[in-house]
Amino acid sequence: MWMMIAMDTWKVCPQLITVNKEGTHYIGYINTSQGRQFKVQIELGPHGQLKGARVKCEWALQALLEGYGHVLQQRLNQASNLTSFLEEFRSFIERRVEETSNTVPSSSKLCGDLMQELEHLGWHRLVSVDPSFQKIQLKCEDARGRTHIIKLQLHAQHPEKPPSCQVDLPKLFDFQWSVQGGLSQLFEQFQQCLTSYQDFWDQVGEIDKQTWVLEPEKPTFSARHRRIVLSTSVSLQLSVEPDHPRQLPDCRFLGSEQAIQPHQDSFNRNLHLWDESVSLLANLQILLEQQFPSPTTSRKEDFSMECGICYAYRLGTDIPDKTCDDVRCGQPFHTTCLYEWLRGLPSSRQSFNTVFGECPYCSKPITVKMPTTVG
Ligand SMILES: [Zn+2]
Ligand SMILES: [Zn+2]
Structure with missing residues (x-):
């Protein structure tokens, strides 16, 4: 009986062979119509049954089948024999290869194309590239020797779809993208942009x-x-x-x-x-x-521009925006600091949202409105 199974599987997967004399353990390759080859190991269940059989896949195949484990296990349990399971398994793999190549170019192709594009640009412009070849940083020196960085995040469908760009420019970087021009053309536009801001x-x-x-x-x-x-x-x-x-x-x-x-x-x-x-x-x-x-x-x-109460310049996002009106004093304060300070003094007077009091520095009259952030 096991000889029969072995004969049939040979027709579907010629590179899958039995490695024990009971014919319950198979090792070899599944070849797809797209020319891909994946290493697998199959161990049949007790008495050479498909029920309880285990399939081990190489890493690339595991990645391809991620999330489909339960579906395959079910098919394995329900298949009438190993050959029909292998037929089903192979066409499932073929479908997954098809699907993934439609959404994300295979990493080796993307990497190869990208290497060519970078070669064309010049390696001296490359600052960094991440291990997945999705994030690239390029640099460009302008006419005055200032170094500018452009951070690119490649689209999953690169180069059909444009990358997203992060730049440090005073205005939006609005670029034209073409498959033929690719990164080189994008980089040229970045250079032109830099020239315009010199x-x-x-x-x-x-x-x-x-x-x-x-x-x-x-x-x-x-x-x-x-x-x-x-x-x-x-x-x-x-x-x-x-x-x-x-x-x-x-x-x-x-x-x-x-x-x-x-x-x-x-x-x-x-x-x-x-x-x-x-x-x-x-x-x-x-x-x-x-x-x-x-x-x-x-x-x-x-030029003491710090707040005269908290001695800091920045308070969160606030800067000292209230100044003593006395010209000889002119001490700046954060509105929040001055408001809290004056409100805490018995000599101060509050009317609606305004506090009237004395400058903590020169004791001249000073008023401050309730900051919007204070309840
Ligand atoms: Zn302050
Ligand atoms: Zn003052």
């Missing part, structure tokens, strides 16, 4: 180098905002337009009303002097009739 980075770079920038602490390439020190009690918040960095940017003065006023006056008085042929920093200094405090002329500690 003047923006030059202009904000000069500000970063020659003034005290309070915000952001470590400007990224995408940061359009800068908060710079004008004096001990006033700072200027700028929002620079990446495509036209030498245009008059959005400007907002931060400090007490009295301290801001002279800056605001010269700003309005000199607006007509704005000249896009000189740098952004030079224009701002002309506009405000002053040289801004810079690392070459002053220390950052000279």
Whole structure:
């Protein structure tokens, strides 16, 4: 009887052979019509029965059949003989091979194609690639020697579908994708984009180098905002337009009303002097009739922008945005800190959402509105 089974299985799986004389243990290969080959071991149950039989698969086949174990076990138990099970098993594997190759290219093909694409790009541009060949980081040096990174997450259907890109640019990176162009074409578009922002980075770079920038602490390439020190009690918040960095940017003065006023006056008085042929920093200094405090002329500690109550600059996402109105004091506070401080003093008075009290530094009258975050 076992000879019969062996003869039949030979027709379905010519590379599957019995390895014991009882004919209950098979080792060999299942070949699919797609040209794939998987190693399997089959141990029949007691008395050479299919019931209780066990099938061991190689790793790649296990991965392919993941989640279908119970289905196969059921088919194995219900099959009339080993040959019919093997026929069913093989066509099931073929179906899985088909399905998976439609959704995800086989990793070796993807890897090979990717190697070619990277070769074409130049290996010196590659920063990293993850073991699954899905996440790639490339670098590009711009005309001024600044190094930029582009992080790519390849689509499961790469190169038919575009990868998703993570870049550090002041505006959205809107790229065109084509199968023929691939990563090289994408990289070229990234380079063009970098070229278009050179003047923006030059202009904000000069500000970063020659003034005290309070915000952001470590400007990224995408940061359009800068908060710079004008004096001990006033700072200027700028929002620079990446495509036209030498245009008059959005400007907002931060400090007490009295301290801001002279800056605001010269700003309005000199607006007509704005000249896009000189740098952004030079224009701002002309506009405000002053040289801004810079690392070459002053220390950052000279401009105490920390909150006078908690001595920190950042409180969560808040920065000190309330300043004592007395020009000789001008001490900044976090609204939350000042509100809590004044509310705790018996000398303070509250009317609706405003607290009236005394500046903790100079004892001059000071008012603060209830911060929105405090209940
Ligand atoms: Zn504070
Ligand atoms: Zn004060």
